[in-house]
Amino acid sequence: MGSGSASGAGGGPSAVVPGGPGSSPHRAGGDSVPVVGRAWPVGVRPRVLRGWEPPATVYGAGHRGVDLAAAPGTPVRAVADGRVSFAGRVAGKGVVSVELADTGEPPLRTTYEPVRASVTEGTEVTAGEVIGTVEATGSHCTAPCVHWGLLRGDTYLDPLSLLPPWLLDRGPSRLLPVLGVPLPD
Numbered sequence: 001m002g003s004g005s006a007s008g009a010g011g012g013p014s015a016v017v018p019g020g021p022g023s024s025p026h027r028a029g030g031d032s033v034p035v036v037g038r039a040w041p042v043g044v045r046p047r048v049l050r051g052w053e054p055p056a057t058v059y060g061a062g063h064r065g066v067d068l069a070a071a072p073g074t075p076v077r078a079v080a081d082g083r084v085s086f087a088g089r090v091a092g093k094g095v096v097s098v099e100l101a102d103t104g105e106p107p108l109r110t111t112y113e114p115v116r117a118s119v120t121e122g123t124e125v126t127a128g129e130v131i132g133t134v135e136a137t138g139s140h141c142t143a144p145c146v147h148w149g150l151l152r153g154d155t156y157l158d159p160l161s162l163l164p165p166w167l168l169d170r171g172p173s174r175l176l177p178v179l180g181v182p183l184p185d
Contacts (some may be wrong), residue, residue: 001018001090002041004133005092005101007021009156020159023147026048031155032152032156033108033150033152033157033161033162034076034079034102034103034104034108034162035159035161035162035163035164036081036084036100036101036102036103036108036127036162037079037080037127037162037163038079038128038162038167039077039078039079039080039127039128039167040068040077040078040079040131040163041068041076041078041079041110041112041148042068042069042070042073042074042075042076042113042134042146043068043069043070043074044100045102045133046068046069046070046168047068047069048066048067048068048069048160049067049068049069049141049142049143049145050066050141051063051066051160052064052065052066052157052158052159054158055154059144063151064136064156065111065148065150065156065159066147066148066149066158067140067141067145067146067148067161068145068148069143069145070134070144070145070146071132071134071144071146072133072134072135072136073134073136074132074133074134074142074146075128075130075131075132076096076115076132076133076134077127077128077129077131078098078110078125078126078127078128078131078132078147079098079100079110079127079148079159079162079163080087080098080100080101080110080123080127080130081100081101081102081124081125081126081127082098082100082101082107082110082124083098083099083101083123083125084096084097084098084119084121084122084123084125084131085097085099085109085120085121086121087097087117087119087120087121087123087132088117089148090113092138093113093114093135093138094111094113094114094115094117094135094138095111095113095115096111096112096113096115096117096131096132097109097110097111098110098112098131099111100101100162103152106152106153107131107152108150108151108152108157108162109150109151110131110147110148110149110159110162111147111148111150111151112146112147112148112149112152113138113139113146113147114135114137114139114146115133115134115135115146115169116130116132116133116134116135116149117131118130118131118132119131119132130150130155132167133144133177134136140170142144142163144162150162172184
């Protein structure tokens, strides 16, 4: 969940799987995370205020998620298809957790905070569906943000590893000249 925290909604102390051989900076644990994401939680390509920083030990300092710039009231969307496993308050913060479909055993679970939920526990959601809005208070960021986490059981993983390259690396669209094509009459 938050910076340096070792517990969160639906999970206690956690171990962290560091990136293995052949893993990219966003692929914690090698291929342990299927690329099932189809949407960013907020915006089209939000600014990452703070990335995932796995702690050296289970209880060590680190950042067990990714902070994305998002103004209060911004819609928060499910990154992938799944079922809402929690929607409520934890330590005064609005939290929504979504258990992702077809991601193995135990299934992957995404978390979003601070979020005013518009869904309830048990609701089936699809990628890109609004699950709430960013709350004005409760963020641990210095600027307005949503904290996005990813867990398998009690193990925190890098949530960016859910997203395919076309969502991670998409730059601005550019129109290129078409040469040798006659103009219409």
